[in-house]
Amino acid sequence: MFSETVILRGHIIDSLILPKVLDQILTQGGDFKIGEIKIGQNRVDQSYARIEVSAKTHAVLDEIVLRLRQHGAEVLEKADVQLAPAPADGVFPKDFYVTTNQQTFITLEGAEIEVRPALMDCAVTVDREARRATAKKFHEVRRGMEIVVGHQGIKVVPVQRSTSRTDVFEFMSTSIALEKPKSGVIREMATELKRARDVGGKILVVAGPAVVHTGAVPHLEKLIEWGYIDLLFGGNAIALHDIENALFGTSLGINLERGSLAERGHENQMRAINVIREAGSISRAVETGTLKSGIMSACVRHGVEFILAGSIRDDGPLPEVITDTLAAQDAMREKITGVTTALMMGTMLHSMAVANLLPATVKTLCIDVNPAAVSKLTERGSFQSLGLVSDLEPFLRELTVALAR
Amino acid sequence: MRQLLLCPPDYYGIEYEINPWMSRARGADTPLVQAQWKGLFETLSRLECKIELVPPKPKLPDMVFTANAGLTVGRRFIPSNFRHEERAGEAPHFARWMEEHGYEIVWLPKDLYFEGEGDALFGGDVLFCGYKFRSDINSHRAVADNLGCLVISVELVDPRFYHIDTCFCPLPDGGAFWFPDAFDEYGQRAIRDHLRDLIDVAPDEAAHFSCNAVVLGRDVVLPEGAPTLVSTLKERGYTCHPLPMSEFLKAGGACKCLTMFMPQRESIKG
Numbered sequence: 001m002f003s004e005t006v007i008l009r010g011h012i013i014d015s016l017i018l019p020k021v022l023d024q025i026l027t028q029g030g031d032f033k034i035g036e037i038k039i040g041q042n043r044v045d046q047s048y049a050r051i052e053v054s055a056k057t058h059a060v061l062d063e064i065v066l067r068l069r070q071h072g073a074e075v076l077e078k079a080d081v082q083l084a085p086a087p088a089d090g091v092f093p094k095d096f097y098v099t100t101n102q103q104t105f106i107t108l109e110g111a112e113i114e115v116r117p118a119l120m121d122c123a124v125t126v127d128r129e130a131r132r133a134t135a136k137k138f139h140e141v142r143r144g145m146e147i148v149v150g151h152q153g154i155k156v157v158p159v160q161r162s163t164s165r166t167d168v169f170e171f172m173s174t175s176i177a178l179e180k181p182k183s184g185v186i187r188e189m190a191t192e193l194k195r196a197r198d199v200g201g202k203i204l205v206v207a208g209p210a211v212v213h214t215g216a217v218p219h220l221e222k223l224i225e226w227g228y229i230d231l232l233f234g235g236n237a238i239a240l241h242d243i244e245n246a247l248f249g250t251s252l253g254i255n256l257e258r259g260s261l262a263e264r265g266h267e268n269q270m271r272a273i274n275v276i277r278e279a280g281s282i283s284r285a286v287e288t289g290t291l292k293s294g295i296m297s298a299c300v301r302h303g304v305e306f307i308l309a310g311s312i313r314d315d316g317p318l319p320e321v322i323t324d325t326l327a328a329q330d331a332m333r334e335k336i337t338g339v340t341t342a343l344m345m346g347t348m349l350h351s352m353a354v355a356n357l358l359p360a361t362v363k364t365l366c367i368d369v370n371p372a373a374v375s376k377l378t379e380r381g382s383f384q385s386l387g388l389v390s391d392l393e394p395f396l397r398e399l400t401v402a403l404a405r
Numbered sequence: 406m407r408q409l410l411l412c413p414p415d416y417y418g419i420e421y422e423i424n425p426w427m428s429r430a431r432g433a434d435t436p437l438v439q440a441q442w443k444g445l446f447e448t449l450s451r452l453e454c455k456i457e458l459v460p461p462k463p464k465l466p467d468m469v470f471t472a473n474a475g476l477t478v479g480r481r482f483i484p485s486n487f488r489h490e491e492r493a494g495e496a497p498h499f500a501r502w503m504e505e506h507g508y509e510i511v512w513l514p515k516d517l518y519f520e521g522e523g524d525a526l527f528g529g530d531v532l533f534c535g536y537k538f539r540s541d542i543n544s545h546r547a548v549a550d551n552l553g554c555l556v557i558s559v560e561l562v563d564p565r566f567y568h569i570d571t572c573f574c575p576l577p578d579g580g581a582f583w584f585p586d587a588f589d590e591y592g593q594r595a596i597r598d599h600l601r602d603l604i605d606v607a608p609d610e611a612a613h614f615s616c617n618a619v620v621l622g623r624d625v626v627l628p629e630g631a632p633t634l635v636s637t638l639k640e641r642g643y644t645c646h647p648l649p650m651s652e653f654l655k656a657g658g659a660c661k662c663l664t665m666f667m668p669q670r671e672s673i674k675g
Contacts, residue, residue: 009546010542010543010545010546010549010556010558011545011546011549011555011556011557011558014555014557014595014598014599015556015557015558015559015591015595016591016592016594016595016598017542017558017591019591020560020589020591043555044549044553044554044555046546046549046550070537070542071542071560072541072542072543072545072546072558074543
């Protein structure tokens, strides 16, 4: 949201200028907050109102302010942000402003600039010439970069809970659906995914190997085939267990169909790694026909981009796994532009990492069989995140059924 | 006795176009101009008032419309800050004349457009001021500060009625006659909230500038062409003096535009 503060003075109550101005803000597609109002006591006393006018775009705001000026509104000059140079590479100046995942604006030379991306736990660097404000992580900062310090000239616009209650994120009064009818939430989630797909919003899935263990692979494959997934983030494990399952019908040596330990099943995982390493990459294994089914195969065949971030306990890892955590974060950050909906399933580690990168406006549904994992992810102060305590297979099965309708 | 300021139409003509009425292709008929202005002068002279004449200046054809000289309250004169360059030259002549006649001159800040009595008419103790086409709403606040009276600012929305005195005429009994469609709905409500017994003028009669009238006690001097309004005013006990104003209508003016009260109010009761 972009905003300006305007002042109205004079006989604005008797002349009905105040109600007129407020009505015009709304009819022009803006919003207002009255910051201060002083009403004249006597008949000839003039009144005063300070009004914060906001709108979704600069153009709409300018148009509104232009109209309000005709009715005597004076625009209040805003204080600029304060800047200080970074003292060294990878170090922010003292008192640097720490970002949230909410939409944020800074005022520079009287004009508002949106900080992009809306990324938490960063500092804001300012490029005066390009009139650009960017949220940067420690490792991205270079000595001398101008960085916002203090809180002056900064405006944070939290995502508000809508009063219209049009989707599942708005009608749920609590963020975790533990003792709530799950099918209702899943149906609503299906509607949300359809809506996101129809308007061209990107849908991100963050998944752990539990998707494979619980036997939910066919459901996730369907979601990929139906075009409901644009991006997949995970670790070495989900890819590896999925590939092991595709090649040998086991996951960590357990036969998924029968639920029993396969003979020499413990070797399957290592053999799967070797097959992919030999092919050169997961993509290559799919292209050469070595890997024919499963989540990763579906991703490659349907052009769903995936980023696999490594961790210290990984076997292999598979060739596409990024083992440098900063490089993995950068790669994920680069891909999340345009994501409007995120499904986080069965991985606390990767879900937390991705949640830290997402703006608060992204609608996030976290599904885990462990209530602690769900609450850790949903208690992040955003009305746009919702948790569901559930095993993954039943969840994904119901979701695909709802989407198939 | 009310005192009025008029300006002979010696240099009057349609020399530029600053409102929808003006067309240089349709010039004024000079002998008719003289006759119509003389008609107004003589009608007013017969009524209870004293007329002063400000000398006209060449190249300032609209000086004849003295309502836009400024606003006079008591011995204080607030000169206009004209929006259009074409009329800006009138302001110093009017101000000098008023100063020479003993009025205290109070200029508004130069960046606030204000077109005098044309956009500022008292109805009771309330000063009704029009804005948007000519005067700025912020000039109203400056006038309110200066005079210490309640100012009701109303937005004009029909470019044909570009000054408040073209569509609104307060009466001494507390009412007024007006053309409501010249105002936006908030302006209409604000006027209705502050004045009772409003007489709505029909669109065809309003188009003859019937609201551009000079009211002196129970006498109303107005342009001809408003029989319905005249009979309504008669019923209320007013004597109407309809006058031909065709030549001044070509410039978007009529009886009231040609007249400024000196003063419009003797004093302000807070």
